[in-house]
Amino acid sequence: AQSVAQPEDQVNVAEGNPLTVKCTYSVSGNPYLFWYVQYPNRGLQFLLKYITGDNLVKGSYGFEAEFNKSQTSFHLKKPSALVSDSALYFCAVRDMGEAAGNKLTFGGGTRVLVKP
Amino acid sequence: DGGITQSPKYLFRKEGQNVTLSCEQNLNHDAMYWYRQDPGQGLRLIYYSQIVNDFQKGDIAEGYSVSREKKESFPLTVTSAQKNPTAFYLCASSPVGGGGRGNSPLHFGNGTRLTVT
Numbered sequence: 001a002q003s004v005a006q007p008e009d010q011v012n013v014a015e016g017n018p019l020t021v022k023c024t025y026s027v028s029g030n031p032y033l034f035w036y037v038q039y040p041n042r043g044l045q046f047l048l049k050y051i052t053g054d055n056l057v058k059g060s061y062g063f064e065a066e067f068n069k070s071q072t073s074f075h076l077k078k079p080s081a082l083v084s085d086s087a088l089y090f091c092a093v094r095d096m097g098e099a100a101g102n103k104l105t106f107g108g109g110t111r112v113l114v115k116p
Numbered sequence: 117d118g119g120i121t122q123s124p125k126y127l128f129r130k131e132g133q134n135v136t137l138s139c140e141q142n143l144n145h146d147a148m149y150w151y152r153q154d155p156g157q158g159l160r161l162i163y164y165s166q167i168v169n170d171f172q173k174g175d176i177a178e179g180y181s182v183s184r185e186k187k188e189s190f191p192l193t194v195t196s197a198q199k200n201p202t203a204f205y206l207c208a209s210s211p212v213g214g215g216g217r218g219n220s221p222l223h224f225g226n227g228t229r230l231t232v233t
Contacts, residue, residue, distance in 0.1 A: 009156070032219050043120075043206055043224030044159075051219045090158060094219075103174070104222060106151075108158040 002027045002095045006107035014115055019081040021110045023074045023091030033074040034092040034104065035065055044090060050074060061085070081114045088112075119143065122207050122225035129201075129232050137192045137228045139207035146211065148190035149222065152176060153204040162205075165190055194230065201232045 003026045013019050025031055032051055036044040048059025055067045065076045074091060088111050092104040120141045129135045141148065147166045151159040161174030165184040179198025184190055190209075194201045208222040 006158075034221055036221075036224075041125075041227070041229070043122075043208075043226045044222070045224070046221040049219065049221055103149075103161060103164060105161075106159040108156060 002031075002093050002105045004091050004093050004105055004107035006089075006091055006110045008110050009108075010111040010113065012113050012115065013081050015083055016080050019076075019078040019085065019112065019114070021076040021089050021091075021112060023076065023107060024072050025074060025091070025093040026072065027093060027095040030096045031074075032094040032096060033065075033067060034094075035059065035063070035074075035076050036090045036092065038088040038090065038109075047076070047089075081112075083114050083116055086112055086114045120207055120209055120223055120225035122205075122228050124228060125226070127228055127230045129230070131232055132196045133232075134193055134195050135201075135230065135232075137194070137205055137207075137230070139190045139192065139225060140188055141190075141207075141209045141223075141225075142188060143209055143211070143223060144187070145209035145223070146187070147209060148184070149208040149210075150174075150180070150182065150190070150192045151206045151208065153206055153227075159206065162192065194232075201230060204229050 005024045034049045035047040038044045048057050050057050050067045058064045063078050088109050090109050091107040123138045149164040150162040160176050162180050163182040165171035181193045206227045207225045210220045210222050
């Protein structure tokens with residue numbers, strides 16, 4: 001079975017400071033990893049994904065994430081946070097070896113609050 | 117513009133009534149999904165469908181039913197058997213179906229907030 005953990009319910013950061021949102025995963029095989037963002041009363045928007053290759057993945061809105069296989073982590077980062085980055089962030093994983101289609105397992109979400 | 121449309125945005129029902137949530141996509145995606153979102157619990161998969169006329173139970177299918185008669189449509193019925201139906205429901209689709217590579221991101225609708233009293 002695959003699972004995802006986001007250990008922080010909320011992350012507070014001052015505008016202009018670096019932002020990190022943590023994610024660890026568990027799969028039996030190799031993972032596909034995704035980050036999504038959700039604004040209030042909206043659906044999730046795709047930010048970036050790791051499939052294979054370079055461990056540092058760049059995505060939308062200046063976000064990036066680093067895949068670390070030994071630590072089974074996929075932390076989301078942004079060098080300089082904006083107030084508009086305040087939202088709910090979800091990490092998701094799919095085991096490449098799983099036969100049952102494109103099912104994603106989501107973490108519980110981390111609320112990011114960027115203060116001016 | 118292509119996308120996923122969920123309707124209505126807000127839905128109110130009395131306990132004991134069945135209710136159907138609509139999800140339509142014009143992205144020509146094979147696979148469609150229903151997730152339930154509760155505060156602090158992330159998203160949990162209810163049902164998914166990889167092809168027309170076929171669907172599978174997700175992690176929390178009890179008290180829900182779906183149909184997939186057309187590629188564009190994947191309605192979800194919340195039945196009176198669902199013990200705690202009040203939640204935010206999200207529909208999603210992806211271009212991968214039939215056990216494909218699975219590396220495509222999901223595209224989400226804007227959700228339906230269901231309140232049952």
